[in-house]
Amino acid sequence: DAGVTQSPTHLIKTRGQQVTLRCSPKSGHDTVSWYQQALGQGPQFIFQYYEEEERQRGNFPDRFSGHQFPNYSSELNVNALLLGDSALYLCASSSYPGELFFGEGSRLTVL
């Protein structure tokens, strides 16, 4: 049984560009949450998707958007990249109110 898979694992972008990160949840999970983790810090909640809709959102600007597909997979989009967007982006899947399972993350570097 595959766990949470994320792609790409690493990517480098320049300021002003746009990026799309992808996440496939663990089998049987219908909820996907996205987190941003700066180096040496705890993950910060970006948003959560359930039934193809954004259900909750953390304190992130509108440059951060997402989508959930009928097969429960999800994308995170970030527009107009800033240097401060450099971080590890984690996807976590769950079937409420169960445990969150995290992927290995996508490491984004903005130059």
Place this chain on the structure above:
Amino acid sequence: TQLLEQSPQFLSIQEGENLTVYCNSSSVFSSLQWYRQEPGEGPVLLVTVVTGGEVKKLKRLTFQFGDARKDSSLHITAAQPGDTGLYLCAGRGSARQLTFGSGTQLTVLP
């Protein structure tokens, strides 16, 4: 906004020593979780505590949830190099989301 503060931020100890990591908040959480994260990987759940005053043991790790469900501690006995990692506490409040603490980076030296 519910905030979780962890202390210490960094901890470097010798193999065999004991240590305690603290997680504090001014908010009440319905449950609190502890995760460990290793470099290049996502956080992995260690334990969930739900009841105020609850104590759970996982081998050499002891987790405690405060009576008021606002704080928690993680105690490791006879630490080993394999315990090295970033320890994160996370609280679940009224919403479905988890709020994470800032983490404690533990290094156990052989």
